Amino acid sequence: MSKFPNIFAPAAAGAGVMFVLAYTLADGFIVPVPDTDSLFQVAAPQPAPVAIAEAPAQAASGDATATATASGGVFALGRAALPEEIAAWDRDILPDGTGLPVGSGDVYTGEEVFGEVCAACHGDFAEGIDNWPELAGGWDSLADEDPVKTVGSYWPYLSTTFDYVRRSMPFGGAQTLTDDETYAIVAYILYSNNLVEDDFVLSNETFFDVSMPNAEGFIVDDRPTAEAHFWTDDPCMSDCKDSVDITMRATVLDVTPEDEATDPEPVALAALESDSAEAGATGAGAALDPALVAAGKKTFGKCKSCHQIGAGAKNRSGPQLNNVIGRQIGGVEGFKYSAAMAQAGEGGVVWTDESMSAFLEKPKAYIKGTKMSFAGLKDPADRTALVAYLKSMEE
């Protein structure tokens, strides 16, 4: 008996560690759920979907043989779904309006109900709170690297919104809304997206008066017809394109052999070099335009609160920036970088004109997780000038 604790203690400790780990990880992703108890009282509760408990006693009893007979299944698992259960799921509303219930609701009512049962997570104006989804806004962001996909910016069919809300929202209180309340809420979501006026009444009749901005934004997957000619056993191996855009430098990708003397120069590298010569961009001795450098120095004013550059520059809240072009990303010794920045430089990746410009345009988008709190320089001219200035401080 007395041995048992010894035998099990390590296992128990291990399990404990696992549990704490899992808990910690899980915890990191969870946003506190607002108190929803009071939220769901406004909506008159409808009969809840039929619960398993109401299934025939025979199935509930776990009698496998009986179940197999009931469902006719080969594996003697589960049972046939009850008609009520199927009905609870089978409430699709299709883009052509099939399945839309008769009913209506206006923006004002929608605002009220939304405020009571949705706003705790999605915000009063459907703008989203914390990590809960935004339902409005995001217009013109679809081509961005980090698009904001909302009902207004992204969803092609209004029927999806109606179906989704009616089927699954409010989160944790699915199917507690009446159809009229659902119409009203959807009207309010449209209003929040500037898609209808405040006197709009959404109903099964006005449903198609609304046009969704991204309705035409999706393409039908036509690869089997459009691309079938690429699918061949005999692929093109030379001169397959008329012109080629260089989008990344092999040296940055760190795939170029260091010793060019022994390795034959790859064709792509020759292309890269002529490309950079054209751009007049890189390499020691590239002449810098003094006017550009002066403009860049001025722009650097925005960086000075955190960065020093020039003789005797020290790390401040940001690392010193001497010789930063050509320097390893996250490579200043003694500066405590974010994990993201350190990782970006892993394997010796260095800053180039291009990557610097891209980083400065939107630091948080270019290196997700960087701790550099700087919104970015929108104007490409500012960035070009700044890069020139940074290079002028290479000595």
Ligand code: HEC
């Ligand atoms: C307790 C928080 C909470 C409440 C309250 C809530 N939602 Fe949600 N909502 C969510 C979460 C979480 C998701 C994302 C679910 C997923 O992706 O599976 C979501 C997703 C949505 C979406 C889809 C968004 C998208 O772009 O994918 C819509 C539309 C929506 N909710 C509408 C509503 C409406 C209308 C109400 C009120 C009737 C409501 N929600 C109440 C948490 C909530």
Ligand code: HEC
């Ligand atoms: C509010 C302070 C702040 C401002 C303003 C700021 N930075 Fe930074 N910068 C930082 C911090 C902090 C880091 C380190 C980021 C990390 O570790 O993720 C950083 C990192 C960098 C790096 C990477 C350096 C390396 O060694 O890898 C560059 C380049 C850079 N900043 C340039 C600029 C330029 C140019 C500006 C002005 C347009 C600017 N920063 C404005 C705080 C700032």
